[in-house]
Every structure is written in structure tokens, then in C-alpha cells.
Amino acid sequence: MSPLLFDSHLHTPLCGHASGSPREYAQAALDAGLQGLCFTDHMPMPAWYDAPWRMRLDQLAEYIETIQAVQAEFAGRLEVRLGLEADFHPGTERFVERVLAMHPWDYVIGSVHYLGAWGFDNPEFVAEYENRDLGALYTQYYALVEGAARSGLFDAIGHLDLPKKFGHRDPLGAAALRALDVIADHSLSLDFNTAGWRKPVAEAYPAPDLTRQAAERGIPFVLGSDAHRPVEVGFRFTDALKLLQAVDARVVTYRGGVRHA
Ligand SMILES: [Zn+2]
Ligand SMILES: [Zn+2]
Numbered sequence: 001m002s003p004l005l006f007d008s009h010l011h012t013p014l015c016g017h018a019s020g021s022p023r024e025y026a027q028a029a030l031d032a033g034l035q036g037l038c039f040t041d042h043m044p045m046p047a048w049y050d051a052p053w054r055m056r057l058d059q060l061a062e063y064i065e066t067i068q069a070v071q072a073e074f075a076g077r078l079e080v081r082l083g084l085e086a087d088f089h090p091g092t093e094r095f096v097e098r099v100l101a102m103h104p105w106d107y108v109i110g111s112v113h114y115l116g117a118w119g120f121d122n123p124e125f126v127a128e129y130e131n132r133d134l135g136a137l138y139t140q141y142y143a144l145v146e147g148a149a150r151s152g153l154f155d156a157i158g159h160l161d162l163p164k165k166f167g168h169r170d171p172l173g174a175a176a177l178r179a180l181d182v183i184a185d186h187s188l189s190l191d192f193n194t195a196g197w198r199k200p201v202a203e204a205y206p207a208p209d210l211t212r213q214a215a216e217r218g219i220p221f222v223l224g225s226d227a228h229r230p231v232e233v234g235f236r237f238t239d240a241l242k243l244l245q246a247v248d249a250r251v252v253t254y255r256g257g258v259r260h261a
């Protein structure tokens with residue numbers, strides 16, 4: 001199966017901030033001519049961490065059963081896989097490890113959404129950027145990305161340059177390149193996340209120069225729309241593939257935690 005038209009970053013209403021049933025996402029993928037999709041909803045974390053924005057641990061079984069029902073319904077027409085978008089936040093690794101051991105996930109994305117207690121990608125808290133030195137912010141952020149890559153918990157790093165979401169671009173760039181070296185050393189992939197095109201920055205994650213730097217290091221990409229609504233499934237994949245092919249990037253998917261070309 002060609003990995004080129006496979007959406008591997010999708011949410012469900014269980015996370016509390018997405019709409020549309022999983023079967024509607026699958027139908028949207030079929031309608032868009034995709035070959036498959038992998039649900040990667042926000043995974044349960046310890047109760048004190050980001051609770052309103054993710055499923056609870058006692059909803060995990062419902063998540064698995066719901067996606068398995070969609071797999072059965074679309075069998076033979078659309079490949080439906082089951083993964084998670086995990087968070088990397090120092091101190092939570094053992095909890096995450098325990099949740100990841102509860103099911104043989106197809107694909108696990110490791111994302112950094114917090115710097116300390118600040119959810120820096122939450123529009124509610126965007127004013128906090130005014131209190132920060134952007135160079136220091138990105139240095140701190142990419143150190144966490146390196147931690148995610150070294151943790152051994154994840155298949156790919158989610159939306160690599162996420163702090164640019166509202167237009168606050170990295171003024172330095174060196175920390176990002178160091179993170180790419182670590183990501184390559186640990187054989188992880190990168191989520192090529194088209195949601196950035198729907199945000200104020202109006203650019204996919206990662207930026208074109210980082211995409212090229214990653215491709216030069218042999219890091220493969222996994223296409224993801226980060227859809228929180230069925231209409232976003234496969235969002236701007238044609239544009240994404242153009243950018244990736246222009247830098248000779250490898251596009252892959254994951255099944256059972258194994259990379260497929
Ligand atoms: Zn979300
Ligand atoms: Zn995310």
C-alpha cells in the first residue's frame with residue numbers, strides 16, 4: 001500500500017475538543033480518496049495533567065472498541081489503524097509507558113504541548129509569549145523534544161516546530177537542528193502535520209527548511225492532518241506531498257509499531 005495517501009494524525013470526540021464520530025472521519029477519508037487512516041487521539045495522562053483536553057484512562061477501552069468497530073465496518077474498503085498522540089512531559093514517562101503497554105498500538109506520536117505548566121499551543125494562553133524570550137523558549141522546547149526522542153516511547157515526533165503556531169518563529173534554529181540529529185540517531189519519524197496551514201502561522205509543521213534538514217538526515221515523514229473535525233481529514237495532502245517530494249523525503253506509515261515504506 002502506498003503510504004502517500006494515508007492520514008495518521010486524527011482525533012475523536014473522546015478528547016473533549018473534537019467533533020464528528022470516528023466513522024464520519026473514516027467516511028471522509030474514503031470520500032477524499034485516501035487509502036487509510038490511523039486514529040491518534042490524545043492519550044490519557046495523569047489526572048493532574050491537561051485533563052480537559054484528553055480522554056480519561058477509564059475511557060481508553062471505549063476508544064479501542066469504537067475504532068475496532070470502524071475497522072470492521074470499513075474492512076476491505078479502507079485501512080483503519082489505531083494509535084495515540086502521547087505527550088512528553090518529564091515525570092510522566094512511567095504513566096505513559098503503562099498506558100502504551102495496555103494495547104498493541106499501530107502508531108504512537110510523541111508531542112510536546114507544555115513548557116512547565118504553560119500549554120503554549122492553547123489560544124487561551126497566547127499572551128504568555130510576550131513574557132518570554134523566544135530564543136530561550138525554543139531552546140527549552142527542543143530540549144524536551146530531544147527527551148521525547150530519547151525516551152524510546154514513541155514512533156514519531158508530533159508537529160516538530162509547534163511553538164510557531166501563532167506566528168512566534170524560532171529566531172535561532174540551532175536547537176532545532178540538534179533535535180533533528182537526536183531524532184535521526186534514535187530512528188524516529190516526523191509527523192508532517194498539515195494543521196499548521198489552518199493556524200495563524202499558515203505553514204505546515206515542520207517548516208520547509210526543517211523538512212529539508214530532516215530529509216537530509218534520512219528521517220522519514222508520516223502524513224497527518226491533525227483533524228479535529230471530519231472535514232479536515234487529508235487536509236492539503238497534495239501540497240504536503242509536493243513539499244516532501246521536492247526534498248526527496250521518505251513518506252511512511254506505521255502498523256503494529258513497524259514502519260512501512
Ligand atoms: Zn487536539
Ligand atoms: Zn498535538
